[in-house]
Amino acid sequence: xxxxxxxxxxxxxxxxxxxxxxxxxxxxxxxxxxxxxxxxxxxxxxxxxxxxxxxxxxxxxxxxxxxxxxxxxxxxxxxxxxxxxxxxxxxxxxxxxxxxxxxxxxxxxxxxxxxxxxxxxxxxxxxxxxxxxxxxxxxxxxxxxxxxxxxxxxxxxxxxxxxxxxxxxxxxxxxxxxxxxxxxxxxxxxxxxxxxxxxxxxxxxxxxxxxxxxxxxxxxxxxxxxxxxxxxxxxxxxxxxxxxxxxxxxxxxxxxxxxxxxxxxxxxxxxxxxxxxxxxxxxxxxxxxxxxxxxxxxxxxxxxxxxxxxxxxxxxxxxxxxxxxxxxxxxxxxxxxxxxxxxxxxxxxxxxxxxxxxxxxxxxxxxxxxxxxxxxxxxxxxxxxxxxxxxxxxxxxxxxxxxxxxxxxxxxxxxxxxxxxxxxxxxxxxxxxxxxxxxxxxxxxxxxxx
Numbered sequence: 002x003x004x005x006x007x008x009x010x011x012x013x014x015x016x017x018x019x020x021x022x023x024x025x026x027x028x029x030x031x032x033x034x035x036x037x038x039x040x041x042x043x044x045x046x047x048x049x050x051x052x053x054x055x056x057x058x059x060x061x062x063x064x065x066x067x068x069x070x071x072x073x074x075x076x077x078x079x080x081x082x083x084x085x086x087x088x089x090x091x092x093x094x095x096x097x098x099x100x101x102x103x104x105x106x107x108x109x110x111x112x113x114x115x116x117x118x119x120x121x122x123x124x125x126x127x128x129x130x131x132x133x134x135x136x137x138x139x140x141x142x143x144x145x146x147x148x149x150x151x152x153x154x155x156x157x158x159x160x161x162x163x164x165x166x167x168x169x170x171x172x173x174x175x176x177x178x179x180x181x182x183x184x185x186x187x188x189x190x191x192x193x194x195x196x197x198x199x200x201x202x203x204x205x206x207x208x209x210x211x212x213x214x215x216x217x218x219x220x221x222x223x224x225x226x227x228x229x230x231x232x233x234x235x236x237x238x239x240x241x242x243x244x245x246x247x248x249x250x251x252x253x254x255x256x257x258x259x260x261x262x263x264x265x266x267x268x269x270x271x272x273x274x275x276x277x278x279x280x281x282x283x284x285x286x287x288x289x290x291x292x293x294x295x296x297x298x299x300x301x302x303x304x305x306x307x308x309x310x311x312x313x314x315x316x317x318x319x320x321x322x323x324x325x326x327x328x329x330x331x332x333x334x335x336x337x338x339x340x341x342x343x344x345x346x347x348x349x350x351x352x353x354x355x356x357x358x359x360x361x362x363x364x365x366x367x368x369x370x371x372x373x374x375x376x377x378x379x380x381x382x383x384x385x386x387x388x389x390x391x392x393x394x395x396x397x398x399x400x401x402x403x404x405x406x407x408x409x410x411x412x413x414x415x416x417x418x419x420x421x422x423x424x425x426x427x428x429x430x431x432x433x434x435x436x437x438x439x440x441x442x443x444x445x446x447x448x449x450x451x
Contacts, residue, residue: 028357035359035366035431042435043370043427050170055162055422062158063145063415065089070138070147070154079104079126079184086126086157086182093164095180103197106182107204110167110174113436117176118209120433122163122425124156124399125186125194125215125383129407144414151403151413156214157182159399162422163429175434179204186215186383189231191347195386210360210432211394212425213384216406217413218398219421222364225379226388228351229301230308232315233344234259236283236323240292250338252294253283258322260296266314274302276311297346303379305351316343349381350389360393360432367427371420397425 042048074082086106090098095108106126109119128149130136138147138154147154160180167178183194198204213223236252236259260278268274276298283294300311323339354361368375380396387394400421405411 031357031359032362032366035362036369039363039366039370039427039431042430045435045437047170047172047438048426048430048435051166051172051426052419052423054166054169055419055426058162058165059415059418062162062418063140065161066145066150066154066158066413066415067138067140067147069157070145070150071136073130073132073134073136074127074149075130075132075134076127076185076188076190078132082126083182083184086161089161090164090180093161094168095164101197101202103194104184105194105198108164108180110164110178110180112174112177112433114175114434115177117434119177119179119204119207120174120429121179121181121204121208121211122160122429123181123183123195123211123213123383124160125153125184126157126182127184127187127190128152129187134409143416144412146410146412148409148411150411151217152406152411153186153215155217155399155401155403155413159214159418159422159425163425166422166426171438172430173436173438174430175436176209176432178429178433179208183383189346191231192349192383192386195383199386199390199392208387209393211384211387211392212360212428212432213382213394213396214399214425215382215396216398217401217403217421219400219417219424220373220375221378221398222361222368222375223378223380223382223384223396224354224358224361224388225303225377226350226352226385227301227303227379227381228305228308228385229299229347229349229381230312230345231300231347232298233295233346234298234315234319234341235293235295235344236319236339236341237293238290238339241290243288243290246290249290252291252339255323255339255341256281256283256294256296259319262322263315263318266311266318268311269302269304269307272302272304272307274300274304274307274311276300276315299347301381303351308351319343349385352385352388353379354388354393354395358393360395360428363431364395364397364424364428367424367431370427371424373420373424397421397428400424 072082083106090108098108185193236255238250238252241249281296284291302308382396384394384396400418401415403413
């Protein structure tokens with residue numbers, strides 16, 4: 002009988018493993034075992050109680066999402082939003098709720114085995130918008146609107162929903178869970194919250210799996226970390242009056258020449274490689290030759306070699322545009338004109354989760370059970386840090402749909418939120434070792450004859 006069950010299990014698990022991904026019988030057996038675990042888990046009455054909580058509290062979740070989005074959280078300014086989340090962690094009954102030295106908000110849900118590695122569930126607090134941005138998150142019909150409403154108002158709300166459903170249904174796990182609202186995911190934050198957690202923080206050695214909730218959606222599995230390097234480039238010169246000092250080297254013109262030359266740099270499509278000049282600043286008035294001009298440049302690739310090639314091309318463009326000569330020629334010249342500085346302000350490592358990683362098997366098994374046609378994707382998220390250290394981590398959406406990310410017209414539609422929350426819950430419970438509630442024994446009494 003047992004061989005037949007194995008064959009059936011293998012047949013069931015095969016649809017979400019392509020021949021290229023199926024490398025050994027051992028992996029298939031492991032996947033079949035996880036698949037059975039997910040099916041049993043999803044049928045448990047307590048799990049259904051958690052599902053029901055998601056369904057019954059959609060309005061509350063949207064209220065939370067609007068409320069947290071309306072609290073500004075610009076880069077390096079997440080404090081007020083963090084305090085809001087800290088209070089909610091306490092209200093929901095998490096233990097050891099605290100703010101770490103970098104500003105990450107942390108709360109623990111103990112497991113039956115305190116010696117097990119923690120399952121970390123994280124969502125970043127920060128947005129791309131400066132503190133001066135008018136937010137005004139609001140409803141229009143069923144949709145929610147506001148800068149940051151999806152990225153990452155949706156992720157933070159999903160994390161609170163998960164804690165609430167676990168508590169309401171009294172679900173118990175073998176491994177403890179740690180919930181983290183982290184700082185510094187966006188832009189120049191350079192994933193500083195996660196860097197701290199996995200380098201200087203005591204949590205570094207306590208976390209076994211990391212599930213990052215970022216943005217909307219229910220059909221992606223981000224198992225590949227997109228590498229990026231970001232630079233602040235400043236060109237400086239003596240400056241002067243536009244009339245009397247005409248002919249003095251102009252930093253803005255030097256910067257423009259560098260941009261024009263660098264924009265001609267060929268980029269690879271396989272591996273995919275991109276560059277972007279995201280901001281330019283400089284000068285004081287129309288009739289002044291500026292003393293400085295600067296720009297911020299973003300380089301991205303799935304290949305560290307391509308990133309290095311782009312960095313070299315950028316530097317050579319600056320050398321030629323600023324000095325009118327190559328770097329080798331300038332080393333032999335006496336040049337008192339323009340100078341430049343190229344400061345690295347962001348460096349996200351590229352990495353990829355192993356094909357046989359348990360966390361990937363679990364999420365794909367959950368998706369197969371829920372009928373989700375998920376896609377493996379590469380992106381730059383908080384998962385870059387644990388992935389680059391060889392740890393098991395993925396990023397996924399919070400459910401629902403969204404659009405206009407990183408713009409003032411950002412929106413979120415919660416219509417499909419419940420599916421995303423079920424997906425997260427089943428993944429966390431499978432990874433942490435769900436402990437079903439033991440049935441209560443009926444009391445018996447003995448009647449003696451008289």
